[in-house]
Amino acid sequence: MRKALRSLAGALLPGTLLVAAAPAPAADQPAAVVRALLADDTAVATVGYRLATANVDLCVEHMVESGMLIETLAQYGSDYRAAAADILKLTERPTIALVVPGSPAERAELQPGDALIEADGAPFAETPPTIAGGTFTAVEAAMTALDSALADGTARLTVVRAGERRTIDVIGTPACKARFQLIPGDDPDAVANGTWVQLSTRMAGFAKTPDQLAAILGHELAHNALGHRKSRAAIQRAQELQADRLMPYLMARAGYDPAAAVGVWASFKRRHLGGLIQDATHPSWSERLRAVEAEVARIAELKARGEAIVPPADLRPR
Ligand SMILES: [Zn+2]
Numbered sequence: 001m002r003k004a005l006r007s008l009a010g011a012l013l014p015g016t017l018l019v020a021a022a023p024a025p026a027a028d029q030p031a032a033v034v035r036a037l038l039a040d041d042t043a044v045a046t047v048g049y050r051l052a053t054a055n056v057d058l059c060v061e062h063m064v065e066s067g068m069l070i071e072t073l074a075q076y077g078s079d080y081r082a083a084a085a086d087i088l089k090l091t092e093r094p095t096i097a098l099v100v101p102g103s104p105a106e107r108a109e110l111q112p113g114d115a116l117i118e119a120d121g122a123p124f125a126e127t128p129p130t131i132a133g134g135t136f137t138a139v140e141a142a143m144t145a146l147d148s149a150l151a152d153g154t155a156r157l158t159v160v161r162a163g164e165r166r167t168i169d170v171i172g173t174p175a176c177k178a179r180f181q182l183i184p185g186d187d188p189d190a191v192a193n194g195t196w197v198q199l200s201t202r203m204a205g206f207a208k209t210p211d212q213l214a215a216i217l218g219h220e221l222a223h224n225a226l227g228h229r230k231s232r233a234a235i236q237r238a239q240e241l242q243a244d245r246l247m248p249y250l251m252a253r254a255g256y257d258p259a260a261a262v263g264v265w266a267s268f269k270r271r272h273l274g275g276l277i278q279d280a281t282h283p284s285w286s287e288r289l290r291a292v293e294a295e296v297a298r299i300a301e302l303k304a305r306g307e308a309i310v311p312p313a314d315l316r317p318r
Helices: 029-054 078-088 137-150 201-205 210-225 233-253 259-271 285-304
Strands: 062-065 068-071 095-099 115-119 154-161 164-171 173-176 179-183 190-192 196-200
Touching: 029 062, 029 078, 029 095, 029 173, 029 179, 029 201, 029 210, 029 233, 062 137, 068 137, 095 115, 115 137, 137 154, 173 210, 179 201, 190 210, 196 201, 196 210, 201 210, 210 233, 210 259, 233 259, 233 285, 259 285
Parallel strands: 179 196
Antiparallel strands: 062 173, 068 095, 115 154, 154 164, 190 196
């Protein structure tokens, strides 16, 4: 029997991914699952933050980023709530699950476990868990409230830490519009829709290093950067190649090794990876690998000549 682990945003991915393919957990298993998810969430949030903030000038839509991941207890399936409360200090309020190193949230000395009470005087809602499967509505509303408080560059947050109220000013940083989200699931999926960049835990598992993770997230962020939306198959094929070509530039500018993308794409080709990343709407892996290799070689030349890492004109916002 499949147990709901953590509820997620929207209907970007197929509904089956809204539940983890985990069997009924043994007594000690939820803690291990929540800890493993936190480690992966931290990797995704950290790489995503670096990609989104280093490439602001290449993105058509922007936001002000704080570098924290908010979660609520109501987001977790009933089997995982005790572990999420224990490990992540989650409550009925939106709570900081992690803080990205070097981010505005870290500079403001916000901490995991801080419960959010107000942003710029507007209260965050409390949401007691009511359904066994969990709901993403509360955490999404909290993310939206935080983003709109930060839209002018700063937000004054009231948080509760160890029972004590504190007021903390966060000075945000400009970023490409993207909320990075890890989805518990066994299918190798990654998608972007202009707001969200989602990838499954299975897809994240293909990345053995931060550089490799930056390739996968960079491809999806490239779709957002280029303003891609779901289109007719012929257009989508062209969009996939565009995202593949822009991806190594996003990586290099964020301090990742763009050559790692060649290795990841080559491994996808070897696996004949199916699903959303390789179907009728996608070019062949051979074509995609060649496109990535060509841009990685061009970036190496730019670096060797000491020139700025700027993508070709057709990959820049008009
Ligand atoms: Zn794509």
